[in-house]
Amino acid sequence: MTKSFGSDNHAGTHPAVMRAVVDANTGDAAAYGADAWTERATGEIRRLSCAQGEVFLVLNGSGANVLGLGLLLGRHEAVICAESAHINTDECGACERILGTKLLTVPAPDGKLTPELIARRLSGRGDEHCAQPGVVAITQATEVGTCYSLAELRKIRDFCAASGLRVFMDGARLANAAAHLGCTLADLAEHADVLSFGGTKNGAMCVEAVIVMRARDAVSAPFLRKQHMQLSSKMRFLAAQFIALLDDELWLRNARHANAMAARLQAGLAGLPGVEVMYPVQSDAVFARLDPRHIAELRREWTFHVWDETTSVVRWMTAFDTDESDVDAFLASIAAVAGSLPV
Amino acid sequence: MTKSFGSDNHAGTHPAVMRAVVDANTGDAAAYGADAWTERATGEIRRLSCAQGEVFLVLNGSGANVLGLGLLLGRHEAVICAESAHINTDECGACERILGTKLLTVPAPDGKLTPELIARRLSGRGDEHCAQPGVVAITQATEVGTCYSLAELRKIRDFCAASGLRVFMDGARLANAAAHLGCTLADLAEHADVLSFGGTKNGAMCVEAVIVMRARDAVSAPFLRKQHMQLSSKMRFLAAQFIALLDDELWLRNARHANAMAARLQAGLAGLPGVEVMYPVQSDAVFARLDPRHIAELRREWTFHVWDETTSVVRWMTAFDTDESDVDAFLASIAAVAGSLPV
């Protein structure tokens, strides 16, 4: 079977992560995170992110997003985010359902907010009829594979600080962003009040971390995590996954590799007729527009998502375990198909 | 280190379950449950429970309870449950937070509801000032280690059906109940509209199943599961755990063993001065009252929970991996301690 370009979560678990899970299976351990694995994993993430607060392991990306936002939102407050934000488009309305919050969306080119875009949703502040933004949610890397530069993050951070807004960073693919920017976790984390640090899309089996930068924002976190059904009893098996990812920077190596495979894919597309790359390729995804008949033809052999039926845009994702040969074979198919039909 | 008698989730993962997880790590698989492992696990559970509806894998027990109740509750409805119910005492108010529902509690001897106890909370039906019960939640095996007999379940089921109430069964330890009663999963499931079927406390790493008995109650389940942040992306690793548990009735063998260890513990307590067993031992827990000084002494060497400080009652739990020698060593310590102080 051909390698999937459908999603970084089509991949399995990295062997080192799996080994760590197996190795954690040694007799009894205290439940709910009062174990040595959890202490080590959260301590290490805290250190790497220079967080003054705490780190909480949760079960998936939606869990991380909803918990992170819940820690920062006043009871009555709303969230500003890009229209393309995962919390807006791909979580079935979880933020509204669980937090009771409204998402104030802005169309964002390349998936990235800017102070100017955020400012568009601030006009009704103080008016009791208008939803009151309290948090700005950004995704790094974004849902369309782009990355905020550190300078862009700083601008957002400064603007939000000056505007009485907190910043939540959805870091389901934070590793890919760090790999692209060549920066540390702390370089990214300093621009958020709370952020998530994704494991699952980067070689883990089932774990994400919520990093709370300031201690005061972490006070309610253990309780909200439990209420949000994100507290795992045999937590050591979650923590072990992060321990493996953090060991010898596997998280960064995995992300670098996936990014490199996406770059290789993009490079191979250059000059192919009828294939238009839509966004800068800055993480592990390539978005491309091609003829719907070409899409249909390619999908007979390869797995990937049609991102937008109406505009005929597809998403091709790489993963920690995508090989150069996978990319090359896929490119060969694309080239064959692209040449096979009059465009 | 001595074996923990603190909880069945202090135990690790059963080797066969771990092996299944490792074996599932074979290249790509479709995410979010569209994989062969999930189809096999849910199909098998559906078959064993004789459900006409569907089976959904979730990430933990609270997730299973909140999803299950959410499927059955009208938007305005409340839940009748025992005061000692896990959803009332141990989930940090998740049902109230996530479902917005009120729990109408009843003190229940031995942790078990009866039609008479349920009826106590029905007096305000139809009165718009009173919370309106829509679902009765029972736990099987209960939080104090007892089991409803099939006859008791039938009485509740019939009463609820006649009263316009649905039944949710919290089956975090359903396997222990089946083992105790010598009955099938279907024998238990037929008395509920929706039930959970626990994996984690019975040798799995991190998985529970929600069994929806009728198709019409399952319609909103995929969406609520996603909103409740209970949808795992790399679902195969959850499904693989259940496949292992179902294989050659490992789920039942694990539960039988844990039950047998609890029975052995209870048997060994007979005749010990100053140790009073509080409830019939019908699953994997022994609740005992003993002198607070004895409790303190025992906890220097052994791990277990004090269930109720005020009444000096402790909970001793066994697990799939508790050995006879563990029980005997623990009994020896108890005997030594019980004899060591004037009671």
Added chain:
Amino acid sequence: MTKSFGSDNHAGTHPAVMRAVVDANTGDAAAYGADAWTERATGEIRRLSCAQGEVFLVLNGSGANVLGLGLLLGRHEAVICAESAHINTDECGACERILGTKLLTVPAPDGKLTPELIARRLSGRGDEHCAQPGVVAITQATEVGTCYSLAELRKIRDFCAASGLRVFMDGARLANAAAHLGCTLADLAEHADVLSFGGTKNGAMCVEAVIVMRARDAVSAPFLRKQHMQLSSKMRFLAAQFIALLDDELWLRNARHANAMAARLQAGLAGLPGVEVMYPVQSDAVFARLDPRHIAELRREWTFHVWDETTSVVRWMTAFDTDESDVDAFLASIAAVAGSLPV
């Protein structure tokens, strides 16, 4: 002081309504709606709307909208509405907060949805990652003063019925729509599953009705109304207001008058330089674009809202008690201002 053109809720209470409130103050009456006034008011509204279900009096427009939507929404479902819908722009996120639902908005010219616009939000149906629309919310008359024709309503109704969607009609200004269309309450109501029927903007003091067209949708209404804090204890004083409005068609006469005053205002604007009417004037509001300096000048003497700062659009509203002389004086001011500055 000059007459306000700011809102139809700047007006006071119609004298006949006030008289009815005073007249209802005769000794004791059963609370919470078990009184003769409530029976009469709700019975009459039920008759006029040909509802097979029930009618519930509530305390304000947001209360009516949230209750109405809550009756129709499955626990996991979302609402499709126009971007300009009051529930989206002017209720501080109440639907998200109280119902936990997501609003799937569509830009709607003239404030009106169409089957085509609704269809744009249906692409993700059945996909557990996408919010699932269950209800379409339309406003009649709309927030920009336009009215759906009965034919337009029928198209929406038929499309929704064929698509498994329910229809909620926000009728805060339903009377104005009936007056404009020359139709009955029943003509409007038959196109909705649940609708609100506004009193407050049409001469009442503080009351709205929620009309539930089918009995089965009304089952949870008394309880949700209480939970939503919309149940008034001394209900007779709410009911009396509707009795007065229904008596001799005062509701329709009030609305006709307000509509006529808006039409007079629009007619007077014709030919004025620098004043552009933005939408068909089909109820009690005129939206106009004029020079920001003209707006500022006019607001020194007159009360009205700037609808959109960025496009320099204002809203001028009439009410049941707006006189022809008020309109004429306002027009004279507008004309004077419009001529006073180079545009």
Added chain:
Amino acid sequence: MTKSFGSDNHAGTHPAVMRAVVDANTGDAAAYGADAWTERATGEIRRLSCAQGEVFLVLNGSGANVLGLGLLLGRHEAVICAESAHINTDECGACERILGTKLLTVPAPDGKLTPELIARRLSGRGDEHCAQPGVVAITQATEVGTCYSLAELRKIRDFCAASGLRVFMDGARLANAAAHLGCTLADLAEHADVLSFGGTKNGAMCVEAVIVMRARDAVSAPFLRKQHMQLSSKMRFLAAQFIALLDDELWLRNARHANAMAARLQAGLAGLPGVEVMYPVQSDAVFARLDPRHIAELRREWTFHVWDETTSVVRWMTAFDTDESDVDAFLASIAAVAGSLPV
């Protein structure tokens, strides 16, 4: 028809209140509370309560309770209250539905909490599995007609302050408590962080006030009030009611009268065979136990609630408009009935 002893909300509106409502109907006024009546009413309540924060008018008692609690509760927190608290028994689960909070109830003799009773619900603090109390809700006067003394209030206040708990006071009948204790509004208010001040049960038509003692707790109040559907557009008609109640201490005179009528009723019961008064009569209610056959007989002529069918306890309430002759006639009936059957 005989005077109702069913509830203080069976009474109509006090003539002075009604007159104030009629007098407020003078042309236009800004909506949503930006009017002179609202400024005057809220300013006066603020002054009388010595609040440093703000006062918000809402539409009913449940609205006041849910808003008040919402202002004080952290997102994850629970409420400690008496089992007999109105929020627990008579609001259909509104707190759970709207705030997502759990009510941690305590059986409270005479309806009153004490530090000792509150302390019973504090054992699980800091444990993420246990609902975390953040607010203690007390009712003054209580649901069984008793009043906390100022010394009792101070003890609760001090205990809560020392325990990191905030205090919400449900003052639906605060006037009756002030009348009973002979104290000021400020004397009561200083023992709460937020309290409600009831109008409707004390001669108003439809209004309650939420008093926020500290400015920082009021920040989110305007937005939560709107989200909770408690913001009235023609607010002046709510404010006018309070203006009348505050004028020449009508609120206190009404409450004193109702209290006196309850005291007269209690006095008249003394010595009647088969009638047992259950609680100290300290406001406008008398709870009595009598033979079920006597209850049935009395209800043929008189209106009142059976408080508890199982214990045969009834509630007799007076109101601002209960006459001495009403009480005496009722007493005569009770005496006749009590003597008519062998007890």
